[in-house]
Structure formats: structure tokens, C-alpha cells
Amino acid sequence: MSGLTSMGMAELATAIKSRTVSASEVVDAHIARIIEKDDRIGAFLSRDDEAARAEARIIDERIAKGGDPGPLAGVPIGIKDVIHAKGLPTTCGSKILKQFQPPYDATVTARLRNAGAIVLGKLNMDEFAMGSSNENSAFKPVHNPWDTTRVPGGSSGGSAAAVSAGFAAMTLGSDTGGSIRQPASFCGVVGLKPTYGRVSRYGLVAFASSLDQIGPLTRSCEDAALALSVMAGQDAHDATSSGRPIDDYGAALRKPTKGLRVGLPREFLQIGGDAGVMAEFEKTIAALKADGAEIVDVELPNAPHAIATYYLVATAEASSNLARFDGVRYGLRSDSQASRGGLKEMYGETRDEGFGPEVKRRIILGTFVLSSGYYDAYYVRAQKVRTLIRRDFEKAFASCDVIATPTSPSTAFKLGEKTANPLEMYLADVFTVPANLVGIPGLSVPCGFSNRLPVGLQFVAPMFAEGTLLRAGHAVERLIGVAAKEPAL
């Protein structure tokens, strides 16, 4: 059967359960495609093909005996290498964790496996999820399936490229400042960052704990709704996970466009994107309006401060979280001459050898803003601006259901184009970081092409309004319909 690697999760699970195709055939088709094409993409850091095949056989046996393996029966998935999946290493794209074997499954991994999903492998990423191009991976860059001279975005670059290239029907990413949504936009797939607290982060290696969320990358909003239904919910292992009831995302998705109030932050949008990106964005907004959406002007006066706020808050938290990598309990330990001088020397040498340049940059910045004498001037000030940004969004949501912007100001850029200037790379996150600071959910959905490269539109919604987000995203899919296109690999 052909086309298995183009199918969505819901479609695959239905076909497998009705025995139109076996889970083994589906898994084999995906493994064959990875073996054939991933040399050019670089999406996977590790795989266990035999384990995946064995799981597929178990699913097939259960179905043959009349059992129901769950809503994701036999669906092949990939996991960003910052989230634990027992049996495969967790490297975080870093030399410092090169051989780390997690002793347990992350809660999301366990929930997806219990629902019948089959883990094919772990996906490449910017080291410790720090980056917007995947060029900060300590192992290899990822190439965009639409144009292999370009980046896939980051930090979940491997996750976005894998869905786009047909290597997995769904992948997991993590999003601290846009790391699911921006690569989804660059690779022409759907990326959802849930509300802070909607999905358990147990088993996710922490970057910035007040901002991190795990979410799905998929070929459609329908698949994102299905994935979130499985992943969401309270977890005793994560005190920040919410006990709120989980909405029926599938039902929310099918609501009509009519009556949906879409907020446009016209002033914030002046920061601007490339002309090609803005043209696709405006075209999509016009289509939503023609389909019955109400377009509302909103103001987010403090949103332009989000990047500066984000890089102070996120690096402060990162410098604290990454203190645990010291060569004692896990990971690399330096064996250089200098590291033998004593414990402190071993720490310093291990961390200098193990971390890459961007991670060191952020540890230094974060340690600086938390240090005595600078704490109030930088860190506390940023936390106060964070309050103002949250107030802006609360006010805006009084008059609209979702707010729309481009996901990224540009389409995928060339490998190497922005590596020389870290600040320029940070500025590319302008439209995505506010949602992390506020805690609200965000969705990137493909809305067109500019110079044959995918363009993503981002919706954000109030806390726990993922259903509204998916409804808006699904409307774009119905009206624009680009999600079905695939790169010619």
C-alpha cells in the first residue's frame, strides 16, 4: 500500500484498527522512508527499529484478537530528544548528555504509548532547546525538506522536518519561546503549544521552567486535537500540571467560522514580516472574514518588549536549571589534566567541554542577570514587564476569541545565514515569545507559500482555550488547504 507515510494519525489509526493495513506495514513503510531520505534531512538522532517493529506486531496481534489498542493504534511517532522515552538515549542535542539513558518514560511518552502510538526514535534539536534554526545541535544540523539548503527552524527542527518529510505521523516538540510553532511554520506543518500546565512536563529536561511546554507537531489540526486529547491532563509528577477538565477538542474543531472573533494587533504587526509572509497572512485573514469571522482591532502595547523580557527571564531560569550538569551524577565528565585538580576544576572543565557556544552564552547572561547587584535592574524588571504583557493580552481577549499574527517574520532562512549574530536570531522570535511569557496556548498553521517556502499563521487564545485555537486553525485549513501539500524530497 502506497501513501502510508503521507497519512494523518487519525486516518492511520482507523485503517489499522479496521485491518485495511497492519501496524507492521505502517511502521515498516516509515522506517524504509527514514533509511532512504534522512541522510539528506538529519532529523533523527537515535532509533530502535527492532523495538518499533516488535511493538507493531503486538498491536497487530491485539487487533487480530478483537482488542482495541487505543485511539493511536499503530501510529508511528517521533520524540524530540529533550523528552524521555525509555530504551532510547536522551541527549538534548548536547555533548554533555551524549550517553544518557533515561530510567523512565516521560508522562507524555507513557500516555502516547498507552494509546497505541509506536515510538520510532528521538529527534534532532538545538542544544538544550536553545536556538531558532537547529544549527546549535552538537551532532548535526537539520535540513528543511522544502529546500535542503535552508534551516527547518528551531529548536524542535528535527520534529518539524520529520513530520514534513513523512518520517512520522506525529512528533513531540517543546516550546519555550516558539520552539514548536516557528519550525512548524518553516516546514509547513501544524504546531501546537498548549497552555502552561495543560500537558505534564515530567520527563522533559528543563530549560526555562516558567515557560516550557510540550506539544504536538502534526499534518493537520484534527491530528493536533487528537494528540492533545491523549497528552493533556493532570499528573502527580508535575505540580504545575492543571486539573481542569479536558475539552472535546475534536468537537470544538468542527465548529463553523461564523461568529469567531479574530483579533488583529495592527500596531504590533508593524514590526513587520517579509512582504511575502505578510501577503499570505493578509490573504488568509480576508478569507476568514469572507467565511464569517469577525475581524477586531486589538492593541498589545507592551508586546514589542517581549523579546528583551524573554531573554532575561529565560536565561535566568536556564542558568539555574543547567547547574545540574556538572559531571557527577550523569553525563560527560572531563578527563583533561586541569579537571584533575579538584572538584571545582572538574565542574568547570566538564561544563566548558560539554556545552556549546549558545548554551554558554545563555548561562553567562542568566547568571549575570541573577547576580547580586544586577538582579533588580534586569531580572525583576523583566518580571514586571511580563505582568504588563499579560495584562495586554487579558484586555485584548475581552473583545476577541483568538489573536492572529504571522508565526515568524520570515520563511526558512539559509543555513549559516544568521549564526554570526545571536541577537538577530533572537529577534526572529518576536511573534512567538509573548504566548510563553503569558502562559497562553499558541498554534501555527500553514497558510500559504512565499517563494515556494511555507508560511505559517499563528493564533493565540486565552488560557485553556485550545479548542478555540484548533477551530480557528481548522478554518484556515478548510479555506486555504495547504496542509495537504508535501515537499518533493
Next chain:
Amino acid sequence: MVEIDDKLVTRIATLAHLSLSKEETHALAGDLRNILKYAESLEGIDLEDVPPMSHATEGERFRPDVAVHDLTRENALQNAPDQEGGLFRVPQVIGG
């Protein structure tokens, strides 16, 4: 605006347990200057009576203070770079 020089970065690196080379220190001082210059844009904002926001959760959540032993000693040590007798082994801490 604070003066960011190689000496300050060296001090910060010591706090962060990073043994940076001279070249790394110098390059990071330049990066830090650029990023903090950009962050100066926050200085003009009126923050009178604005409380700091540290997280986005809906208030405190407590659980009973009960110890749960999910991790066996063997699991806890399985990734250790050096161990002896069921313990992590580290280089000498106190001078001898």
C-alpha cells in the same frame, strides 16, 4: 548601564562553574554587551506598582509530603561517570 568587560565575564563564569578560554571570555563579553544594550529598551517603561510575574500557573498547588521511591539505587547510578560501592565518586574536595 553597567560596563561589561572580560573581567566581569570571568567573574560570572566562575559563579556559573564554566572554565572559559580567554577567547571565549572575550567573545562572550561582546555578545553580552549587545544583548544588554538591546534590553535597555525596558528601562523607560513605567513599572510603578507593577508586581513581578514569576509563573503562569493559577495559584499554589500542594500535595501531601509523602516520600515516594520511584528510582532504585541502581537506576540512579546507571548514568554515573564514576561510582564506587553504590555511591557517586568525585575528585578530591578538601585539600590534602
